[in-house]
Structure formats: structure tokens, C-alpha cells
Amino acid sequence: MSRVYLTTAIDYVNNRPHLGTAYEKIAADVIARYHRLVGRDVRFVMGNDEHSQNVFKRAKEHGLDPLAYCDRMEQEFREVWARLDVSFDDFIRTTEPRHKAAVQEMVRRSLAAGDIYEGVYEGWYCVSCEEFKPEKGLIDGQCPVHRTTPDWIKEKNYFFKLSNYRDALLAHYAAHPDFVAPESRKNEMLRLLEGGLEDISVSRAGQAWGIPLPNDPGSVVYVWYDALINYAAAVGFGADDQLFDQWWTQTGETDRTVLHIVGKDITRFHCVVWPAMLLSAGLPLPTQIFGHGWVLLKGEKMSKSLGTVIDPLAAVEKFGPDPLRLYLTKEIVFGNDGDFSWDRFEEKYNADLANNLGNLVSRLTSMVGRYRQGRLTATGADPLLAEAFDAVAAQWRDAHERLALDEACAAVFRWVDRLNEYIAAAAPWHLAKENDQAALDRVLWNASEGLRLAAVMLSPVIPASAHEILVRLGEDAPGTTWDTARMWRTTGNRQVAAKDALWPRLEPKKEIVVSDPTPPTPPASEWPLESRITIEDFLKIDLRVAKVLEAEKVPNSKKLVKLKIDLGSEQRTLVAGIAESYEADTLVGRTVAIVANLKPATLMGIESNGMILAASADGGKATLVAFEDAPAPGTRIK
Ligand code: MSP
Secondary structure (H helix, E strand, O other): OOEEEEEEOOEEOOOOOOHHHHHHHHHHHHHHHHHHHOOOEEEEEEEEEOOOHHHHHHHHHOOOOHHHHHHHHHHHHHHHHHHOOOOOOEEEEOOOHHHHHHHHHHHHHHHHOOOEEEEEEEEEEEOOOOEEEOHHHOEOOEOOOOOOOOEEEEEEEEEEOHHHHHHHHHHHHHHOOOOEEOHHHHHHHHHHHHOOOOOEEOEEEOOOOOOEEOOEEEEEEOHHHHHHOHHHHOOOOOOOHHHHHHHHHOOOOOOEEEEEEEEHHHHHHHHHHHHHHHHHOOOOOOOEEEEEOOEEEOOEEOOOOOOOOOOHHHHHHHHOHHHHHHHHHHHOOEOEOEEOOHHHHHHHHHHHHHHHHHHHHHHHHHHHHHHHOOEEEOOOOOHHHHHHHHHHHHHHHHHHHOOOHHHHHHHHHHHHHHHHHHHHHHOHHHHHHOOOHHHHHHHHHHHHHHHHHHHHHHOOOOHHHHHHHHHHOOOOOOOOOHHHHOOOOOOOEEEOOOOOOOOOOOOOOOOOOOOOOOOOOOOOOOOOHHHOOOHHHHHOOOEEEEEEEEEEEOOOOOOOEEEEEEOOOOEEEEEEOOOOOOOHHHHOOOEEEEEOOOOOEEEOOEEEOOEEOEEEOOOOOEEEOOOOOOOOOOOEEO
């Protein structure tokens, strides 16, 4: 069986996770869940990096022993990951005995290889980065990441002969073109390697918080050298040879992957230092290191030390984990930076979940309820739809295999669009009216198959919601693997449940209008650029085709007509101000355009559900928006 050992960076625990650190864990979780779905044996490991000086300082500020502080933070981290539905298989802490055993074994091996030697380090050190900084890397004497002045230190250090490994690393990069991804990150690393490598310090003197060097217990292992080893420690290096062989060495295995997911700021440690450490210890290198981009807030990296962070739980409290998971996976090209804003998040929630996927679920399940009392029996496949699915499934798999997580999501949402169009074109409400029972069965079954497959493909990204959709579709065994799930079913039956909307629409925030006594200067254009709306704003308006079933003038009103309309999936009453332009009975049978998602309003005691579209010059007669040929009621107007 193919095996995937997948890791994320381990987090410093001086602060709780923020949206930036959570992004990495969510992306890795999507990858882990995808591999499990397609039947691979996955070990997904995350953890905490506890030996940093900042952690030590923060513990003291809390009046706690550092280990007690780390214990407390572990609980906080685990709670955040649980609420984000992150499904790691193991969680490693660098203060655990298994980690200490691995670090000491690694040091012993590199000492034996002659790669660790004693020296003196003198230079700048940024505690927030936990990194020695070359003078030329500072901006106005400050760390470019944290904008603080680093400490000048001079102390006895042990050094690792990184310079010895430049050629071996270049050869490895050449022989394994996918070793570092995305390509831009690889090129950056290649430039660094080609420029030559300097030896690095791997210990700190005079510090108590850290793992002692086996050959000199007065020195502790430098936090980065220590932290990188977690990847080997978590699968038993130095403690459990069998486990280590199973997940890391994978002797005799052909289809195996060791994949590290890390942020782009720490790729140098992972793509240069870590592989050199492994080569020195005589160990195989990981298959791939993927350096993802940053979540930005107003164009800046989200960072606790700069005070620009968003708490991921703020989104979870309001919407559950899935809308956030979807936003981060779909809206950020995996590998690139991506901005986060609440406005954009809410826009995408409405567009993708409330309107698109949510609408499909509600529409389909309520039609199955109305026309089939919730019971669906399998029919043959609709060949066009099933073929379209095969193409989508191939794109979805290919995108996941390339770690193009955003593309994989986009492929599924194109499929959801296709299903909405399929329903609009097949118009089950007509089939019901015409009593074409066989065709109605076929459309409802095929649409439900399409929705089932959309839910399966989305399950790595929105696991809880995908599960809920499958349950509503009467799938009591949603945990099957892709090879079984992907087959278009043509036998069996389904008990479908129509329930409340999975994702209620968010209404736009109301603007407070302050009256201004000075008359406004007329704008140069009737539509000045700053007042124009985006396509997402436009898509908030759900415009639909409807057919007028009944029409009558509202008593005691000159302008109002009461209409009963067919909207495809439902019938509604609405009130329109067109009585001066149209006799009521000339309206019956007309195909009209309406705003379908307008909140109800009461006019002359009648609740109006929607608004009809008409053109009228100021004070002139209204002319209804009409169509060249009459599309089916419910068809979306874009
Ligand atoms: N402890 C080290 C990693 C050691 S791995 C052997 C560390 N910790 S961290 O807590 O600062 O960051 C953890 C991960 O979160 C890193 O991969 C980092 O790049 C990532 N991110 C931190 N801020 C981020 C964003 N604003 N956006 C995306 N990822 C971000 O570095």
C-alpha cells in the first residue's frame, strides 16, 4: 500500500495559534484527508516547538515553570486544532523524551561523521526569529521580519559543517526536480546553494532551556537544529527502529512519500539545513518540501509580534470550521500569499456556500421531499452528466496530486454549477406537472448522484459539511474510499431528508446614512468609479426567471397588482407596482424576471416575496423585462 508521511512546521508556543499558523495546519489537513480518501496509508504529524527563548520568557512572565507553561499551551493548541477539525495522527512536543532521544542520536551521528566541531560565534541574533542574522541581512540595523534590533552575542558554540554538503545537495536537487516546491521556492534555494554555504551554529552556551549536547552537557542544542529533528523523532528515530523504518526509511517500499509542509519564511532551514543534517546522519531525505505562502492582513504578513493577527476561532464561532477551511483552501493559490478580510470571507461564504452549494442541497432535497416523499430509487445514469463528472474527477485528482489545493476546490465548484444548471434545464417541476414520472425519477436520481460525488470530493476541505450532505442524501456509509465512492450508482435507493439551510445567507451590513444639509456636487459620471460594485456584489442578487400563474389588481390601490408566480422549485406571491401599465389578466402566462432573494415586505396588507424587474422612465409607464424565448422558471439570470 502506498504510504504518506506528512508533517507541518511545529509551532512556537509563546502565543496561541493565529490565522496564519492555522492556515498551514488546515492546508496540511486537506492533503492528509485527500490521501486517506484515495486509499493511502497516512501518518499526519503536527506538534509544538517548545525550546525557544521566547517560550522560556513567556513562561516566566506567567510565573510558571517552562514545562508547566508548555503543558498548558499544548491543551490550548489541541483545542484550536480540534475546533478547526484538523485530523492529525500524532502530536509531538520537543520536550518529550522521544524527541530528546532522537536529537541526541542525531548529534552523535554527526559527531561521528566529523561534521560537528567547537568554535566561537560572534554576531547578531534575533530572538523572535531564533536565528543568527548576517549584518548584510539587517535593514537599518533591524531584523527585517520583526523590526527589532537583534542581540549581539559572542559565545562558545558547536558548529555543523553545512559547507560540506553544498555539492551533495545540488546533486540531490538535480536528481529530484520535485524536492522543493513550488518552483519559485526551489529556484530561491538553488541560488542560495550556488552562492555557497557557511557552517552553522548548532548549540547555545549558558542556557538551561533546551536539550544538552551529549558530548558537552553545558551547552544546549540550538532551537532550530533541535526542532527540525522532530520529523524523525515523531516516527521513532533513536527509539523505535521498526516505526522509523516503516515511515521514514521505508526499506523496499516503492510508492512512498515523506512530505513537509512549511511556510516560505522557513524554507532555508528545511530545504538546506535539514537535508544536510540527514545526509550527515546517513539517513534518506524527504520526498518533498512544500513552502506555502503567507496569509496577509491588508497586505502584511499576519504576525503576533507585529500585532496583526486574526483569531481563527472568531470565524469558527460564527460559522463552524468549514467556511473558513474552504476560504483558505479555495481563495489562496497554494504556494502564493493571499489576503484575508472579513468582507471577502463573507462574500465568498454567500457566493460558494449559501447560494451555490447550499442552494443545490436545499433545492434537491426539498424536491425529493415534495415529489417523492423523500424516497429515491436508482435509475440509469444520464450519460452526459456522468461523462462530465469523469472529467471533473480527473481534474480534481490531478490538482490534488500536484498540491494545487485551490484548483481542486475550483474543479468541484464548477461541478456544483453544472449540477445547478442540470436541474434548471431538466426542470423537474415541469416533469411533475406533466406527470412524466420516469423522467422525474431519472433527473432527481442523477442530480442526487452528482451531489453525493460533490460532497465526497469536498470532504477533505469541509469534512463536517460533506458528511452532513451525505447524511441528508441517506448515505449512511460516507467513509468509503474514492475507488468505491467514485462509481456512478445505478442501483439501490436513497431516503433523502430536507432540513434547514446548511449555510443561511448573510445579509449585507446596513450603512448608516447621515443627512447632509449641503447639496451634493453632481458627480462627473452617473456611475463614479468609487461607487461601482464588484461582481461578487452583483452575484448577491439572485435574479431568476419566473412565470406568472395568477394576477389580480390590489383593491384600493392605483398601482399595485398581486401576482402568483412559478419559480421552478416553488410558487410565491408578490406585489408589483405595474397596474398603471398592465391589465392584470394580460400578465397571466408571461415569463418575467424577478429578484428571488429579496426579504419579504408587506404592501397593502399583502406579503410580497420578491420583486419583478421593469424599466420605467421617470414618471412614465413600466415595461416588463422580457425574454426572446421563455427560459424555464427558476433559471438563473446572470
Ligand atoms: N517553530 C518554528 C518552526 C519549526 S519547524 C521544524 C516556527 N514556528 S512558528 O510558530 O513561528 O510558525 C509555524 C508555521 O506557521 C511556519 O511554517 C510559519 O511559516 C507559518 N506561519 C506563520 N505565520 C504565517 C502566516 N501569516 N501565514 C502563513 N503561514 C504562517 O517557525
